[in-house]
Amino acid sequence: METTQHKSLDTRAAIRWGIAVGVVNAAAPAALWWLDLATVHSMVIVLIASVYIGFAVADGRPRVIAIECSVALLFVGIAAAAVTGSAWLLVAGYFGHGCKDLWQHRTHFVSGTRWWPPFCAAVDWVVAGSLAALIVAGVQFR
Numbered sequence: 116m117e118t119t120q121h122k123s124l125d126t127r128a129a130i131r132w133g134i135a136v137g138v139v140n141a142a143a144p145a146a147l148w149w150l151d152l153a154t155v156h157s158m159v160i161v162l163i164a165s166v167y168i169g170f171a172v173a174d175g176r177p178r179v180i181a182i183e184c185s186v187a188l189l190f191v192g193i194a195a196a197a198v199t200g201s202a203w204l205l206v207a208g209y210f211g212h213g214c215k216d217l218w219q220h221r222t223h224f225v226s227g228t229r230w231w232p233p234f235c236a237a238v239d240w241v242v243a244g245s246l247a248a249l250i251v252a253g254v255q256f257r
Contacts, residue, residue, distance in 0.1 A: 126230070131237045138245075141241060146178075160209060193211070206246050214236075216239060219232040
């Protein structure tokens with residue numbers, strides 16, 4: 116059984132790694148320069164949301180699988196709308212997914228996620244903040 120101190124260290128490390136990956140994620144469109152910012156970040160939101168489907172399948176409970184597939188579908192809808200809609204939808208998608216991660220971290224609804232929720236929440240919130248700053252600065256997403 117893990118100690119509280121060990122869990123705390125794992126959580127802090129996951130958050131630090133999440134911040135680093137969030138910075139890379141925010142800059143990802145530079146590597147895919149031929150695609151719009153909105154398209155790249157929409158694809159990433161779908162990818163991030165789908166990870167919980169894998170966790171749900173590993174968990175094995177049909178109710179958990181159904182709920183996580185439904186939640187992922189919601190994020191697919193937000194991401195699809197963001198491709199041609201307001202860039203603020205991307206901010207909402209990332210921020211909302213970070214909130215979902217926080218909820219997962221507190222409830223352990225899907226078993227076996229351990230360090231993933233704090234890591235992913237950090238990624239999501241770093242990217243949401245970065246995109247919000249870009250929007251305010253006048254960067255065009257299309």
